[in-house]
Amino acid sequence: MAHPARQRQARTEFDRGSAPPGAARRPTDWLGGWRSLFYGSAILLVANAFLWFWNYNYMFTAGLNSNSPEFTLRYRSLFWVELVTVGVFTGVWFGWLIRTGRELVKQPLPRPEEVRRIAVLWSLIGITSLCIAIMASFWPNWDGSWHQTMVRDTAFTPTHIPMFYFWFPLAITLALGSYLYGRFRIPAVYGRGNGFPWSFFLLISAAVFEMLQVAFNEWGHSLWISEEFFAVKFHWPFVLYGWLAGGMFAVWGETILRLFEIEKTEEESESVGVPRAG
Amino acid sequence: MATTVADLAERQRRLQLKELLNKHYKWMDYKWDLVFWVTAVFVVGGAADITKLLFAGDWDFWTDWKDFQWWPVVTAFGTIIIPSALQYIQWAAWRFPTGATYTAVSLFLLSWLGRYTQWHIASAYPMNFVWPMSCVGAAILMDWTLMKTRSFVLTSLIGAPIWAFAVWAFNYVPLAPLLQPTNFMGHILTVSDVQGIVYIRSQTPEYLRLIERGALRSFLGETQYVALVFGATVAIGGYWVGQFIGRYLAVWPIKRYLKSW
Numbered sequence: 001m002a003h004p005a006r007q008r009q010a011r012t013e014f015d016r017g018s019a020p021p022g023a024a025r026r027p028t029d030w031l032g033g034w035r036s037l038f039y040g041s042a043i044l045l046v047a048n049a050f051l052w053f054w055n056y057n058y059m060f061t062a063g064l065n066s067n068s069p070e071f072t073l074r075y076r077s078l079f080w081v082e083l084v085t086v087g088v089f090t091g092v093w094f095g096w097l098i099r100t101g102r103e104l105v106k107q108p109l110p111r112p113e114e115v116r117r118i119a120v121l122w123s124l125i126g127i128t129s130l131c132i133a134i135m136a137s138f139w140p141n142w143d144g145s146w147h148q149t150m151v152r153d154t155a156f157t158p159t160h161i162p163m164f165y166f167w168f169p170l171a172i173t174l175a176l177g178s179y180l181y182g183r184f185r186i187p188a189v190y191g192r193g194n195g196f197p198w199s200f201f202l203l204i205s206a207a208v209f210e211m212l213q214v215a216f217n218e219w220g221h222s223l224w225i226s227e228e229f230f231a232v233k234f235h236w237p238f239v240l241y242g243w244l245a246g247g248m249f250a251v252w253g254e255t256i257l258r259l260f261e262i263e264k265t266e267e268e269s270e271s272v273g274v275p276r277a278g
Numbered sequence: 279m280a281t282t283v284a285d286l287a288e289r290q291r292r293l294q295l296k297e298l299l300n301k302h303y304k305w306m307d308y309k310w311d312l313v314f315w316v317t318a319v320f321v322v323g324g325a326a327d328i329t330k331l332l333f334a335g336d337w338d339f340w341t342d343w344k345d346f347q348w349w350p351v352v353t354a355f356g357t358i359i360i361p362s363a364l365q366y367i368q369w370a371a372w373r374f375p376t377g378a379t380y381t382a383v384s385l386f387l388l389s390w391l392g393r394y395t396q397w398h399i400a401s402a403y404p405m406n407f408v409w410p411m412s413c414v415g416a417a418i419l420m421d422w423t424l425m426k427t428r429s430f431v432l433t434s435l436i437g438a439p440i441w442a443f444a445v446w447a448f449n450y451v452p453l454a455p456l457l458q459p460t461n462f463m464g465h466i467l468t469v470s471d472v473q474g475i476v477y478i479r480s481q482t483p484e485y486l487r488l489i490e491r492g493a494l495r496s497f498l499g500e501t502q503y504v505a506l507v508f509g510a511t512v513a514i515g516g517y518w519v520g521q522f523i524g525r526y527l528a529v530w531p532i533k534r535y536l537k538s539w
Contacts, residue, residue: 027305028305028307028309028310030309034309034313037313037317052395055400056399056400059400112305115305122310122313122314122317123313125317126313126316126317126320128321129317129318129319129320129321129324130317130320132320132321132324132325133319133320133321133323133324133388134324135324136324136325136327136328137323137324137327137328137331137388137389137391137392138388138391138392138395138396140327140328140331140392141331141389141392141393141395141396141397142392142395142396142400142401144331144335144339144396144397145339145396145397145400145401145403145408146401147481148339148479148481148482149401149478149479149480149481149482150480150481151480151481152481189533194535195535195536195537196535196536197531197534197535197536198530198531198534198535198536199531199532199534201531201536202527202531228481228482229336229482230331230332230335230336230339231332231333231334231335231336231337231352235332236332236333238328238332239328239329239332239333241325241328242321242324242325242326242328242329242360243325243329243359243363243523243527244527245321245324245325246325246363246523246524246527246528247527247528247531248318248321248528249318249367249528249529250528250529250530250531250532250534252314252318253371253529253532253533254532254533256310257532257533259305259306259310260306262305263303263304263305263306266304267304
């Protein structure tokens with residue numbers, strides 16, 4: 001028997017998709033299933049704007065000498081704030097996904113609610129896509145301009161701290177969190193009985209591999225080349241992140257196929273006079 | 279008689295397709311398309327940019343690195359991979375010959391954003407020194423090749439060399455004014471060489487010398503075109519790297535599961 005509070009929470013989410021038309025938002029309304037996309041993207045853009053202005057403001061005044069107290073104040077503190085923020089967010093979000101998911105997975109799943117959940121999963125994947133663009137294009141450009149012109153005296157440089165220690169771990173959180181969402185809430189595609197999907201295996205391993213490559217990269221820089229040469233061989237493994245992220249297309253593909261199945265079931269139930277779901 | 283049967287079958291198929299086109303779904307509306315095409319821009323552009331940056335970034339960052347020997351080779355290889363992958367995905371899913379162009383436009387938007395905000399605003403380099411290359415023109419031609427041949431093998435053999443030549447040709451237009459000779463402290467250099475000397479890059483390995491060797495300029499007429507042909511060759515290889523990504527990392531995993539660890 002689930003805790004009453006948990007039951008309430010699960011029921012609230014359940015009801016949102018099955019409310020009668022006109023009384024609530026439909027599963028595919030912009031502010032229905034898709035609203036997570038707008039809220040999540042807005043949070044990422046605000047975080048990116050904050051880190052951009054922080055770096056723009058302090059990189060020349062505090063970011064050149066890692067032994068200075070200014071560097072500790074502006075950048076080492078930022079490093080720890082980033083890790084704690086991502087860590088706390090990951091713990092809270094994953095805890096919520098698993099705790100409520102275990103209750104939801106036992107309940108019947110009406111078709112409108114499943115459609116809404118697929119829209120939420122697409123929103124999470126869209127947010128992950130934005131995160132990839134920020135970490136694979138936006139910050140590497142700054143990393144290039146900084147390291148080709150400034151002499152570094154640390155592996156934790158002004159451009160590395162936001163890129164490697166905020167956006168990279170956040171990508172792992174978003175990829176793994178998207179899977180956890182599907183695992184409990186879209187059982188027809190990602191349920192336990194199906195096995196672990198290759199799509200998310202590739203997407204999650206891409207994010208994890210990228211974090212591991214940071215260690216190899218810094219080790220390489222410390223060993224034989226302190227200058228920055230972007231096309232150097234020990235940078236090449238970074239490209240695998242972009243390539244393995246192809247798994248995202250498989251997530252889109254398998255969920256859209258499920259959506260076709262739901263539409264077909266709905267059509268068949270209407271044709272034999274079964275009352276419409278939702 | 280056979281023709282009539284074939285005609286009827288074709289007409290029937292068209293009617294079925296037309297019916298499918300006008301089919302009304304309860305939940306599948308334009309929003310799914312819109313969300314897919316817009317959000318995919320980021321992962322596609324990001325993947326294309328990181329691939330370009332790490333295989334050919336140094337040649338793309340600075341005008342004086344756009345040389346006659348390496349630039350046409352590494353750029354052709356580094357930029358064709360993700361467009362090829364998207365060409366496979368969009369052709370397999372919708373028979374759209376648009377994957378390369380979609381990737382090139384995504385890359386164009388993200389690389390200009392990164393170059394303008396990070397290199398120009400934050401690091402104060404002029405844009406005429408650090409502008410990013412564009413492969414939109416080359417991508418249109420490669421998609422056109424796929425549309426006409428309907429074959430990935432032929433597109434790799436014809437479209438990839440076209441890509442290599444077109445990337446160079448389209449980007450040579452903005453580069454050409456910066457290759458004009460000028461007298462700098464008693465030496466004849468190009469304008470881009472002067473940019474490389476005036477704007478300090480204290481951490482690049484080549485900070486003490488010019489990027490190109492004199493011999494390359496003496497053999498300009500030959501070196502450039504030999505490099506372009508070699509660039510076309512490696513572009514064919516890059517095209518198949520992209521096909522591997524599209525086929526086995528994006529489409530093959532759909533509804534496939536790891537049953538045991």
